Amino acid sequence: xxxxxxxxxxxxxGDPELITQRAARRLGEADLVLYDALVHPELLDLCREDxxxxxxxxxxxxxxxxxxxxNERMIEAxxxxxxxxxxxxxxxxxxxxxxxxxxxxxxxxxxxxxVPGVPSPIAATAYAGISLxxxxxxxxxxxxxxxxxxxxxxxxxxxxKLATATETLVxxxxxxxxxxxxxxxxxxxxxxETPAAVIQQASMPKQRTIVGTIATIAKLAREANVGMPxxxxxxxxxxxxDALRWYDVQPLFGKRVLVTRPEDRSLGLARLLRDEGAxxxxxxxxxxxPPEDPEALARAVREAATYDxxxxxxxxxxxxxxxxxxxxxxxxxxxxxxRICAIGPATASSLRARGLRADAVPTEFxxxxxxxxxxxxxxxxxxxxxVMLPRAAVARExxxxxxxxxxxxxxxVHAYRNVPPSPDDEAALRAAxxxxxxxxxxxxxxxxxESVVRILGPNAAAQLASFTIASIGPVTTAAAEKLxxxxxxxxxxxxxxxxxxxxxxxxxxx
Numbered sequence: 088x089x090x091x092x093x094x095x096x097x098x099x100x101g102d103p104e105l106i107t108q109r110a111a112r113r114l115g116e117a118d119l120v121l122y123d124a125l126v127h128p129e130l131l132d133l134c135r136e137d138x139x140x141x142x143x144x145x146x147x148x149x150x151x152x153x154x155x156x157x158n159e160r161m162i163e164a165x166x167x168x169x170x171x172x173x174x175x176x177x178x179x180x181x182x183x184x185x186x187x188x189x190x191x192x193x194x195x196x197x198x199x200x201x202v203p204g205v206p207s208p209i210a211a212t213a214y215a216g217i218s219l220x221x222x223x224x225x226x227x228x229x230x231x232x233x234x235x236x237x238x239x240x241x242x243x244x245x246x247x248k249l250a251t252a253t254e255t256l257v258x259x260x261x262x263x264x265x266x267x268x269x270x271x272x273x274x275x276x277x278x279x280e281t282p283a284a285v286i287q288q289a290s291m292p293k294q295r296t297i298v299g300t301i302a303t304i305a306k307l308a309r310e311a312n313v314g315m316p317x318x319x320x321x322x323x324x325x326x327x328x329d330a331l332r333w334y335d336v337q338p339l340f341g342k343r344v345l346v347t348r349p350e351d352r353s354l355g356l357a358r359l360l361r362d363e364g365a366x367x368x369x370x371x372x373x374x375x376x377p378p379e380d381p382e383a384l385a386r387a388v389r390e391a392a393t394y395d396x397x398x399x400x401x402x403x404x405x406x407x408x409x410x411x412x413x414x415x416x417x418x419x420x421x422x423x424x425x426r427i428c429a430i431g432p433a434t435a436s437s438l439r440a441r442g443l444r445a446d447a448v449p450t451e452f453x454x455x456x457x458x459x460x461x462x463x464x465x466x467x468x469x470x471x472x473x474v475m476l477p478r479a480a481v482a483r484e485x486x487x488x489x490x491x492x493x494x495x496x497x498x499x500v501h502a503y504r505n506v507p508p509s510p511d512d513e514a515a516l517r518a519a520x521x522x523x524x525x526x527x528x529x530x531x532x533x534x535x536x537e538s539v540v541r542i543l544g545p546n547a548a549a550q551l552a553s554f555t556i557a558s559i560g561p562v563t564t565a566a567a568e569k570l571x572x573x574x575x576x577x578x579x580x581x582x583x584x585x586x587x588x589x590x591x592x593x594x595x596x597x
Contacts, residue, residue, distance in 0.1 A: 097204015117172035125176030211289030216332030233261035250275035282325035292366035340364030347372035392423025454486030470494035533566030
């Protein structure tokens with residue numbers, strides 16, 4: 088059997104979008120993924136569905152034999168012909184023990200590749216508003232770890248030199264020994280008033296930056312209850328923070344925002360919220376299920392070319408329609424000469440992914456807008472016009488009713504159903520809301536509101552009143568208010584981008 092291969096991959100400092108393209112590609116090629124504690128869970132979505140994913144993280148200074156077990160696991164899997172991805176926080180070689188793993192692989196004759204990651208000090212300082220170097224403040228940097236191998240006879244740190252050798256000093260894993268390390272710097276010549284900062288949870292919405300001096304930073308960090316993982320930065324560059332801050336001054340920074348969209352639809356909104364500094368908590372309030380009568384959708388696909396218009400009201404409708412197209416082993420040509428109307432840019436984008444460009448996208452992203460476009464196109468007279476409307480099983484009737492009133496023949500095709508979330512997701516939703524672990528709850532469709540209210544029970548409106556409630560548009564807002572739920576933010580532009588923007592503007596004013 089031919090040998091497999093091992094990829095030592097840097098996952099970056101925390102933010103899942105800071106992984107390199109090469110590391111993401113290699114991750115998707117692996118049969119076995121061994122990942123560390125500081126790896127963002129979202130990165131595991133880049134793995135193949137059939138890949139084996141195993142947590143091998145080390146926390147709190149566990150014994151070194153565990154590293155030996157990781158080495159053995161990689162070697163055994165590669166000898167069995169498997170492709171192994173060893174996914175490590177930050178960069179594999181910067182205090183990451185990746186070099187020890189590479190040495191073990193080399194000794195065993197296993198081919199390997201190292202993909203560098205964004206090192207945590209580079210990201211931590213950038214996100215905290217601190218530049219490691221600056222022409223007027225620092226032209227040298229030293230990286231030091233506070234945790235050294237227990238097998239070494241003595242520390243390799245020569246504090247007599249280290250204290251003043253470079254203008255910027257970065258200390259890894261030093262929170263527990265911060266007081267003694269700062270004392271050593273002062274003892275060996277570093278001025279007590281030298282600026283210092285501790286950065287916890289770098290590049291994440293939970294990031295905290297504590298600023299002081301060598302003389303005060305240990306006390307300030309202790310009073311703020313700073314824990315791991317954290318980096319300490321010493322030097323005049325810390326003074327740059329007021330001018331260079333960009334991440335932790337965003338209106339949504341640190342806000343915990345519940346995304347109730349179906350699992351396969353939540354990622355886009357979650358990323359937009361993360362761009363604003365928020366922490367997106369994705370717990371679906373609904374799931375997308377096939378229609379109860381799949382034959383009706385199958386027939387609609389076969390007859391699609393006989394219609395004058397296909398009107399898609401959501402990206403889920405597009406996906407469900409073309410899943411049936413795929414099942415029939417056909418392609419976009421099934422639509423023939425039919426014109427296509429897409430309600431909203433997300434729906435239009437889903438069509439483009441299938442090789443189709445919408446003929447019409449109403450500026451008002453709801454049924455009324457689509458009806459106006461068709462009426463305007465045909466001069467208000469839709470007699471003899473055939474319209475197919477693939478959509479959810481339960482939806483507003485304003486669009487088909489308006490078109491029929493103008494003479495159109497409209498076939499409403501149930502392309503999918505919104506069904507309750509899994510019992511585990513229901514329990515997670517209830518727990519997150521009851522524990523007040525959230526700042527904002529977002530609703531992106533009436534069905535998401537209805538589901539959450541059902542899950543919470545008779546007292547739902549009162550429970551939701553303590554959170555900022557954000558709706559993607561007036562239809563969803565009306566559904567919430569009908570159920571007694573107060574809505575604080577209604578996006579004027581009915582998209583994920585519009586919702587994120589509306590939240591930013593709301594918190595900018597508060």
